[in-house]
Amino acid sequence: MNAHPTYFRILGTVALALLGFFLPRFLGGSSHVYDTLGTIASFSAMSYGLDIILSDLGEISLAHTAFFATGAYASAILSVDYGQGAWVAMAGAVLAALALALVLGLITLRTREFAFSLVTYAAAVVCMNIAANWDFLGGSDGIVGIPPLALTIGPLSFAASQPPQFWPFAYGLLLLTLYVVHRFRRSRLGQAALMVHMNPRLASMCGVDGNRVRLLVFLVSAPISALAGWLYAFQRAYVGTDLFDTYFLVLMLTGVILAGRRLLLGPLLGTALLVGQKSFFSLGAYGDKLVLGAVLVGVLCFCPKGLASLWPRAPGRALRQM
Amino acid sequence: MNIAQQLVNGIIIGHAYALVAIGWTLLLGAARLVNFGHGQIYMVSAFVAWWIMSMTGAPYVLAVVVAIAAGAVIGAIMQRLFLRLTLSQDLVNLMIATLGFGQILEGAAGLTFGPKPETLTSPLQAVTFDFGPVWFTAQDALAVGATILVFLGLHVVLNRTRFGAAVRMVAEDPPLVALYGIPISRVYISIFAFEGAAVALAATLIAPRTPILTSMGFEQVVMTFVVVVLGGIGSVGGSYVAGLLLGLFTAIFSALISPAYTTAAVFALLIAFMVLRPGKLAAGGNFAR
Amino acid sequence: MSARLQLRDLRVAYDRNLAVTIDHLAVEPGTLAAVIGANGAGKSTLINAIANWSRAAPRLSGEILIDGEAVGGKSADHLARRGVVLVPEGRGVFMGLTVEENLRAGLFAARAGGRAYSLADIYTLFPRLRERRSNLGGSLSGGERQMLAIGRALRMAPRLLLLDEPSIGLAPRLVSLLLETIRALADGGLTVFLVEQNVRAAIAVADSLYLLERGRVVASGDVAAMKDDPRIIEAYLGARN
Numbered sequence: 078m079n080a081h082p083t084y085f086r087i088l089g090t091v092a093l094a095l096l097g098f099f100l101p102r103f104l105g106g107s108s109h110v111y112d113t114l115g116t117i118a119s120f121s122a123m124s125y126g127l128d129i130i131l132s133d134l135g136e137i138s139l140a141h142t143a144f145f146a147t148g149a150y151a152s153a154i155l156s157v158d159y160g161q162g163a164w165v166a167m168a169g170a171v172l173a174a175l176a177l178a179l180v181l182g183l184i185t186l187r188t189r190e191f192a193f194s195l196v197t198y199a200a201a202v203v204c205m206n207i208a209a210n211w212d213f214l215g216g217s218d219g220i221v222g223i224p225p226l227a228l229t230i231g232p233l234s235f236a237a238s239q240p241p242q243f244w245p246f247a248y249g250l251l252l253l254t255l256y257v258v259h260r261f262r263r264s265r266l267g268q269a270a271l272m273v274h275m276n277p278r279l280a281s282m283c284g285v286d287g288n289r290v291r292l293l294v295f296l297v298s299a300p301i302s303a304l305a306g307w308l309y310a311f312q313r314a315y316v317g318t319d320l321f322d323t324y325f326l327v328l329m330l331t332g333v334i335l336a337g338r339r340l341l342l343g344p345l346l347g348t349a350l351l352v353g354q355k356s357f358f359s360l361g362a363y364g365d366k367l368v369l370g371a372v373l374v375g376v377l378c379f380c381p382k383g384l385a386s387l388w389p390r391a392p393g394r395a396l397r398q399m
Numbered sequence: 400m401n402i403a404q405q406l407v408n409g410i411i412i413g414h415a416y417a418l419v420a421i422g423w424t425l426l427l428g429a430a431r432l433v434n435f436g437h438g439q440i441y442m443v444s445a446f447v448a449w450w451i452m453s454m455t456g457a458p459y460v461l462a463v464v465v466a467i468a469a470g471a472v473i474g475a476i477m478q479r480l481f482l483r484l485t486l487s488q489d490l491v492n493l494m495i496a497t498l499g500f501g502q503i504l505e506g507a508a509g510l511t512f513g514p515k516p517e518t519l520t521s522p523l524q525a526v527t528f529d530f531g532p533v534w535f536t537a538q539d540a541l542a543v544g545a546t547i548l549v550f551l552g553l554h555v556v557l558n559r560t561r562f563g564a565a566v567r568m569v570a571e572d573p574p575l576v577a578l579y580g581i582p583i584s585r586v587y588i589s590i591f592a593f594e595g596a597a598v599a600l601a602a603t604l605i606a607p608r609t610p611i612l613t614s615m616g617f618e619q620v621v622m623t624f625v626v627v628v629l630g631g632i633g634s635v636g637g638s639y640v641a642g643l644l645l646g647l648f649t650a651i652f653s654a655l656i657s658p659a660y661t662t663a664a665v666f667a668l669l670i671a672f673m674v675l676r677p678g679k680l681a682a683g684g685n686f687a688r
Numbered sequence: 689m690s691a692r693l694q695l696r697d698l699r700v701a702y703d704r705n706l707a708v709t710i711d712h713l714a715v716e717p718g719t720l721a722a723v724i725g726a727n728g729a730g731k732s733t734l735i736n737a738i739a740n741w742s743r744a745a746p747r748l749s750g751e752i753l754i755d756g757e758a759v760g761g762k763s764a765d766h767l768a769r770r771g772v773v774l775v776p777e778g779r780g781v782f783m784g785l786t787v788e789e790n791l792r793a794g795l796f797a798a799r800a801g802g803r804a805y806s807l808a809d810i811y812t813l814f815p816r817l818r819e820r821r822s823n824l825g826g827s828l829s830g831g832e833r834q835m836l837a838i839g840r841a842l843r844m845a846p847r848l849l850l851l852d853e854p855s856i857g858l859a860p861r862l863v864s865l866l867l868e869t870i871r872a873l874a875d876g877g878l879t880v881f882l883v884e885q886n887v888r889a890a891i892a893v894a895d896s897l898y899l900l901e902r903g904r905v906v907a908s909g910d911v912a913a914m915k916d917d918p919r920i921i922e923a924y925l926g927a928r929n
Binding site for chain 3: 561564565567568570571572574575576577578579580581582583
Binding site for chain 2: 198377
């Protein structure tokens, strides 16, 4: 092996990233296109949070809607009630999600499989109940009037009140998320998570502390979904208890599973297909729900390894994925 | 504040919780399947009963029967879809698949029945019994009676019949069942159909208490999770006790403290239980007892 | 009269690894055939393949005939109902069912073809089971569990009884008792296909022997002729230490 392939890889990645940035323009550049792609970016960022729990740790967290909502609520409160800027809101979203993840992670430390899923689900229900009843969190009306996203980096400042202006932020967050997930999978923690998933006994014999790994992965995963929530709060200018809706949960799960687990671009492609359908070929709210459910059940029952597994892949690539 | 009435309410709600949970308890105990589509089967069954009554003017009893049949069919369809995942005990994928199945039901019900809240009317809802400080409706009495009958019946079938033995065998060691000459998919289809039929029965008996909405699935059965877990995974008797205690807890909590936080309180209780006694969650331990 | 069990060109493979290759093997009705061989020789793979039962879903090719009828590809529960009854290695009974429930649970077709043993027959054969009839399978000793496993297999009117290592984990006295019972069943007309690691015990009861090595039959024939075969003696010595 010489250095060239790596070089090409980096060049290719940069080219792809640039191409992605101009994608809305290639698709016509209408406000609707920008809006859809922005939503795809924030929802797939949300899915990536769940992705590393589901694909790497092998558990189903049903609490990720809560992390997503936590990020959104923290941003809304900081920017509406305290008049803080987007950076502070971002820090608040991450810190709040970390705190929640720490509590939840400690609670679920010794639970596995459906016990884990049930506890995380119960936690999401408790969070929703609190959000719906606590005036501080807007109660059932939610929090309205979130200002447009405005970020200042040194002398530069960006503001986004229209979908096309919003797109760079959404795209930037998506790239950041992809980078984090990519690094996570190559990190020692990512490897340890996979070991704990595949063979917990062997992992513990190798000196990997399963509970510690699970907690840390949880702490990595929660801020990812929370950042998506941060973005989504500004995008919609409103947060409410509908953020806890099962729709988001099923969207995340389907996004992760549709293309195939442990594929870096998998959740992005999955979410893009789902949100794209909803945005361009909508069958109405119920029809979309039906499609979402049918896609999820169809993939799991007939092609549980995801659509990508139908693709005959070169052995070299397959190995690298492992 | 009428404590006696709260106790009566608690008993009624508790039986409702237990009846809604029974199918799921069996499904979890026998097939290790966490059915997140449970609430949507409840919702669809309630709407089927309502639709039969409002379209054909059929009496309530007939609507109940049709809804139970519809529930059983939905359960059977689920089994057909999920057989491969169930046989390979791919629990993670199964759980997600049931979430998706619930979405399908909710979408289909929305398309069929529309977004408006409807009322499933039972003639028994209007009949009330007054005993001094407490009162309840004939519908409540029916729900409590039916729950007790279903639990007793299930207990007898599981512990006294050959079919019940087959269900317990499937719960213990699915591959070994084949060596006893028993086709496992048929046992599974009965279990799934029972899950559907039982939750449909629950829906037709309990839904007349409140308006029905196609989006109600999750909320209506949220307590089921708690009943199933607190009762001991797959334990029939445990579900009954857990349902009853939970009914009393919610009635008293909402009367004394706050109705708005009842669900949160119950789920906090659940979380505490699961954290303190994770060992109790191993499936199959006291199944069918 | 055709053989009760015939295997022709049977290949059993896990992934791409061929685990068992049998070119030809036939068991006559009313006889007791024993397959012996070391650990990992493919004995369990072979017997599970005949019953089409496995937790690991291997790939099968070739022909399996029962009384001349090809049964390859039929599901394990179908075969069990038709009298091809396997008692698997180790846990062959349900721990959560009582002894009597285990004995009553089996389902067989009228066409199973073998002698149907009644509950009373089983209790006569294994009086110990009658004493423990309402105890849970999980509370039985190893020997009792094996009796129960064989008893419930007999209840299914087997034409062909497939026994996978019935002696494993049992005290020597129990092993000879159990194998004597199996011998008596064969004398009564039952066809038994037995897999045994305990070579001495197998030689003591079998009519014919097959020595399996790395998935292939390396020696076979009547016990009388095979007893002094050097390869059998080697296997026997190998099993002793």
